[in-house]
Amino acid sequence: MRAIVVKNWLKTPNDMEVKDIPIPEPKSPEVLVKVDSVGANFFDILLVQGKYQIKPPFPFTPGAEFSGTIVRVPPSENSRFKVGDRVFGSNPTGAYAEFIAVPQTQCFHVPGTLSFEQAAGLYITYPTSYAALVLRAKVQAGEWVLVHAAAGGVGIAAVQIAKSLGARVIAAVGSEGKFDIIQAQGADQCINYRDPNWTSRVLEITEGRGVDVVYDPVGLVEKSLKCIAWNGRVVVVGFAAGNIEKIAANRILLKNIAVTGVHWGAYAKYEPERIPEVWDALFRMAEEGRISPVVYEPVFYGLENAKSALKAIANRETYGKVIVKPTSEPASKL
Numbered sequence: 001m002r003a004i005v006v007k008n009w010l011k012t013p014n015d016m017e018v019k020d021i022p023i024p025e026p027k028s029p030e031v032l033v034k035v036d037s038v039g040a041n042f043f044d045i046l047l048v049q050g051k052y053q054i055k056p057p058f059p060f061t062p063g064a065e066f067s068g069t070i071v072r073v074p075p076s077e078n079s080r081f082k083v084g085d086r087v088f089g090s091n092p093t094g095a096y097a098e099f100i101a102v103p104q105t106q107c108f109h110v111p112g113t114l115s116f117e118q119a120a121g122l123y124i125t126y127p128t129s130y131a132a133l134v135l136r137a138k139v140q141a142g143e144w145v146l147v148h149a150a151a152g153g154v155g156i157a158a159v160q161i162a163k164s165l166g167a168r169v170i171a172a173v174g175s176e177g178k179f180d181i182i183q184a185q186g187a188d189q190c191i192n193y194r195d196p197n198w199t200s201r202v203l204e205i206t207e208g209r210g211v212d213v214v215y216d217p218v219g220l221v222e223k224s225l226k227c228i229a230w231n232g233r234v235v236v237v238g239f240a241a242g243n244i245e246k247i248a249a250n251r252i253l254l255k256n257i258a259v260t261g262v263h264w265g266a267y268a269k270y271e272p273e274r275i276p277e278v279w280d281a282l283f284r285m286a287e288e289g290r291i292s293p294v295v296y297e298p299v300f301y302g303l304e305n306a307k308s309a310l311k312a313i314a315n316r317e318t319y320g321k322v323i324v325k326p327t328s329e330p331a332s333k334l
């Protein structure tokens with residue numbers, strides 16, 4: 001099969017190479033999936049450069065999120081999957097390939113309402129945003145939620161989930177060119193956080209009161225405290241801007257604020273019972289059409305083009321989830 005193979009740390013993802021390697025043998029409790037779509041992530045860039053927290057032994061195939069069709073279930077397995085099932089899932093590595101062997105616990109059936117492209121970017125973003133807004137911030141209908149990086153992978157999921165909970169959403173992005181995208185997801189108001197006066201704009205929108213909840217995957221807590229309401233809650237989701245803030249604790253006291261974090265990946269270790277609860281809620285939302293993953297255009301066809309996909313992410317050009325297809329042509333052209 002064809003796969004991206006990394007044999008030493010790369011200077012940039014531009015140095016990634018596609019090779020012919022054997023199809024992986026699924027070992028119990030794994031299934032073998034023919035990959036249809038790969039969800040590209042910023043951390044793929046760090047992984048191939050040896051700058052990520054996970055450093056796989058060489059040679060390895062990068063890629064953490066995928067969707068596709070089950071082609072083999074080990075015969076000894078009493079499995080909830082069968083050959084032909086449409087699935088999506090995640091693995092620390094191996095997705096930028098034509099096939100991936102993956103533990104069954106890391107796969108789910110693709111909801112009937114979603115395409116392979118939509119499902120490939122579901123595994124990390126939606127449960128993170130659901131856990132942030134529901135388990136951590138306990139968002140209530142009618143509340144104002146400020147979502148930073150609202151057009152990004154986790155941000156766009158947060159906009160959809162917050163709207164589905166009945167909240168009012170202020171979507172903050174880094175360019176006005178992204179306003180159309182987030183408005184289409186139901187955002188009530190859009191702001192550009194590159195505008196130095198963005199906190200005043202939030203206060204204006206909320207008639208001086210401030211927002212009830214701040215969802216922050218960027219690293220904008222300090223500034224957001226200028227436009228948060230009494231009893232507000234901040235959820236720290238990530239540090240896309242590359243800076244980990246230090247917050248003056250008096251600012252938290254003054255407005256009776258709660259600052260919380262969310263680390264979705266760690267739920268498997270500390271609160272595994274929450275995982276099916278979160279997914280059941282998300283699958284219900286998907287079936288009712290209340291959430292619908294957004295796929296960045298263009299989709300990148302061919303593993304050789306994964307480098308262009310990662311370049312677009314690094315340049316902040318993208319919205320929603322960036323998808324790479326191992327096949328080199330759209331189905332209509334094959």
Ligand SMILES: NC(=O)c1ccc[n+]([C@@H]2O[C@H](COP(=O)([O-])OP(=O)(O)OC[C@H]3O[C@@H](n4cnc5c(N)ncnc54)[C@H](OP(=O)(O)O)[C@@H]3O)[C@@H](O)[C@H]2O)c1
Nearest residue numbers: 149152153154173174217237238239240241262263264316
């Ligand atoms: N806590 C968790 O469990 C969890 C789970 C998943 C992801 N995360 C974290 O959440 C963050 C966002 O992930 P994602 O998948 O949504 O990423 P993404 O799709 O690449 O979106 C990130 C967005 O951040 C914005 N941004 C603001 N300042 C930036 C800067 N200086 N450089 C680059 N981007 C900047 C960009 O939008 P604009 O151009 O519009 O500003 C960009 O589109 C990451 O830090 C990730 O590690 C956390």
